[in-house]
Amino acid sequence: MSANLVELVQSAGIVGAGGAGFPTQVKINCTVDTVVVNGAECEPLLRVDQQLMDLEAVKMLTALQAVMDQTQAKEGIIGLKKKYKPAIESLTKELVAFPKIRIHQMGNFYPAGDEQVLVYETTKRIVPEGGIPLNVNTMVINVETLLGIYDIMTAGKPVIDTYVTLTGEVKRPLTTKLPLGITVKQALEVAGGTTIDEFVVINGGPMMGKIVDVDSTITKTTKGLIVLPKMHPLIISKTKPVKESMKMAAIACMQCNYCTELCPRYALGHNLEPHKLMRIAAYASTLDTSTQATNAFLCCECGLCQYACVMDLQPWKINTMLKRELGGRGIKNPHHNAPEAAVPFREGKQFNVYRLVSRLGLTKYDLPAPMVETENNYKKVSLLLSQHIGAPAQPIVKVGEQVDQGQLVAEIPEGKLSSRIFASISGRVSAVDGDKIIIES
Ligand code: SF4
Ligand code: SF4
Numbered sequence: 001m002s003a004n005l006v007e008l009v010q011s012a013g014i015v016g017a018g019g020a021g022f023p024t025q026v027k028i029n030c031t032v033d034t035v036v037v038n039g040a041e042c043e044p045l046l047r048v049d050q051q052l053m054d055l056e057a058v059k060m061l062t063a064l065q066a067v068m069d070q071t072q073a074k075e076g077i078i079g080l081k082k083k084y085k086p087a088i089e090s091l092t093k094e095l096v097a098f099p100k101i102r103i104h105q106m107g108n109f110y111p112a113g114d115e116q117v118l119v120y121e122t123t124k125r126i127v128p129e130g131g132i133p134l135n136v137n138t139m140v141i142n143v144e145t146l147l148g149i150y151d152i153m154t155a156g157k158p159v160i161d162t163y164v165t166l167t168g169e170v171k172r173p174l175t176t177k178l179p180l181g182i183t184v185k186q187a188l189e190v191a192g193g194t195t196i197d198e199f200v201v202i203n204g205g206p207m208m209g210k211i212v213d214v215d216s217t218i219t220k221t222t223k224g225l226i227v228l229p230k231m232h233p234l235i236i237s238k239t240k241p242v243k244e245s246m247k248m249a250a251i252a253c254m255q256c257n258y259c260t261e262l263c264p265r266y267a268l269g270h271n272l273e274p275h276k277l278m279r280i281a282a283y284a285s286t287l288d289t290s291t292q293a294t295n296a297f298l299c300c301e302c303g304l305c306q307y308a309c310v311m312d313l314q315p316w317k318i319n320t321m322l323k324r325e326l327g328g329r330g331i332k333n334p335h336h337n338a339p340e341a342a343v344p345f346r347e348g349k350q351f352n353v354y355r356l357v358s359r360l361g362l363t364k365y366d367l368p369a370p371m372v373e374t375e376n377n378y379k380k381v382s383l384l385l386s387q388h389i390g391a392p393a394q395p396i397v398k399v400g401e402q403v404d405q406g407q408l409v410a411e412i413p414e415g416k417l418s419s420r421i422f423a424s425i426s427g428r429v430s431a432v433d434g435d436k437i438i439i440e441s
Contacts, residue, residue: 005070005153010412012152013159013220013420018049018113018142021221021388023419024149028070032139035073036122037064039080039087039143040106040113043205044357046224047175047369048163049143053080053087055371056147057094063146065098066153071139076101079122083108109350110207111302115140117264120342128338129270129298135338144223160406160424161376162220165369166191168227169199173369178218179424181381181439185214187225190374194227200235202226206360207303211238217436219387220419226365233361237306237314242321245314250282252311259305259315265298267346269339272298274305274315281318296322297333304351307359380440381424385410390417395437401429409437 010025018038037060041049053060064076076098080087082105091103104122106112116127118140125136133140144163151157160180164187167173171192178187184201188194202209203216204224212225228235259274266272276291299319306314357366385392393410397403403423410421427441 005066005149008152009149011158011420012148013422014145014148014152015159015220015388015419016142017144017148017162017221018223019221021219021419023388023390023417024141024145026417027139027141028067030071030134030139032071032134032137033074034123034138035064035068035071035076036118036133036138036140037076037078037080037143037146038113038115038118038140039078039084040118041081042110042113042353043207043209043224044110044353044360044362045165045167045226045365045369046205047165047167047371048223050080050084050087051175051371052143052147052163053078053084054090056150057087057090059150060143060146061091061094061098061101063150063153064101064141066149067139067141067146068100073139074100077122078103079106079112079118080104081106081108081112107347107350108353110304110353110356111264111300114264114300114302116268116300120268126268126339126342129335130333131336131338158406158408158420158422159220160422162218162222164218164222165224167224167367167369168202168365169195169229170227171195173365173367175369175371176374178222178374179376179378179381180219180387180421181217181383181424182378183214183382184212184216184218184225186378187218188214188227196227196229198230199227200230200232202228202234202238206234206362207356208301211235217382217384219384221387228365237312240314240317242317245317246281246321248311248313249278249315249318253278253282253313254311255279256310258308258310259313262308262349262351263305264302265300267343267349269342270298271295271335271337274299274319277319277322278313278315280322293322294326294331294334297326298335299323304356307356308351376425378425378441379427380430380438383409383421383424383437383439385421385435385437387421388419390419392435393418393421395432397429397432397437399429399432403427403429403439409439
C-alpha cells in the first residue's frame, strides 16, 4: 500500500493545489507523526475548500487516512475555521469511522492558512526559521489535493481539472470545477461574464494572488479569479513600483513597529522584524546588529504588514525585492533558529478577516460563491508544461495526434522533480512547443 500510494499519486499528476504546486508524490514520500489538512482558506473571497470539506467529507477523510498510512502518521488534524459550520458538521458526522483524525477549529484571522501558522495552531510546534513542517515531524496537505488522491485511488482518474472561485465584478459569483488549459476569459464566462469593461483579474486571493491576463490559462494551482475595477485601491497597491514603495519607506515610515507586532512569522518567534527591514530600505541601516537584509528570507509575503500599517506602506514588497536581489547574487537564507516559544499574547494580535476585507475595500465583494457543476464542452485547451515546482513536463505527443480526455500528454523527465500532464479534453494536438501543448476538438 505504502509504495503504491506514492506511485499512484505520481501517476496522476497530483500537485499541491493550494500553493506553488509542489509535486505530491515527493511530499507524501516521508515519515511523520502528524498530517495536517489545510482547510483554513484564509484568503478573503475564496470559497473552494470550505465547500469541498462539506460536500466531499468522506472522500477527503478516506484520502487523508491513506496519506496517514503512507507516512505512518499517528494523527490527522483538519485545521479549519470555526465559521465553516457546514463543513464542521459534515466532517464530524463522518469522523466516527476515522478515530485517528480530529478537527481543530481556528478563529477568523489572516493568515491562518500560512503553513507555519497552521502547524503552530494545530500542534503547537514551531517550524524553525527557513524550515518546513517536516522539520517538526508534520506534513501539511491541501483539501483539493486529497480529493485528487481519492480520485486516483478509487477511480483511476488523473488531474484534468481544478476547483476555482469566480468572484468580484462578475454577474454570478460561484465556485466550480474547470478543465485545465481553458483561458481566464472562458472561465469568467461561466460566472456570466464581467459586470464592468475596465477590469483587472487577480489569480488567487486578494492578498497573495497575482494579476493575470485574460488570455492566460487555468492551471492545477488556480484557486480563485477575482475581477476588480482597474482603479480599485488593491490593484493600484499591487501594481505600485517597488521604487515608489522604497521612497515612501524613507518619507513616511515612522518606525511605529505595528507591522512587526502583527507579522505572523515574528509572532512565531522568528527573527523577522519588518520595521527594521524598512530602515534598511530607507537608510541602508537598521541602527543595530540584530537584523540584516537576509532576514527578509524569513518573510512568507503574506502582505499583512501593509494592512497593519497606518501609512499603508509595503514592507512585504521591500522584502520580496531584497530576497530577489540577494538570491540573484547567489546568497541563500542563513537564518535557521528554532524558537522554543511563540511571542507572548500572540493570539491577541491576530488580524480579523472582516477587518482585513474592509481595509482592502472588498466588503461589497465578500459574498457567497456557491458550488455549481458546469459542463466541459470546450473546444480548445492550452496545457502548460510547467504547472508545478520543478522541471517542466516533457511532451510525449506529436502535432496531429488524436488524444482522449484523461490521456497522458507530458511525462516527468527522467530523474527530475516534476509532474505529469493529462489531456483535459479529447481532440487533436494542434501545437507542441517549449512551454505548452494545445489540443483542439
Ligand atoms: S507599521 Fe508602517 S509606519 Fe510603522 S514601522 Fe511598519 S512600515 Fe513603518
Ligand atoms: S509579508 Fe509582512 S507580515 Fe507577512 S511575513 Fe512578511 S513581513 Fe511578516
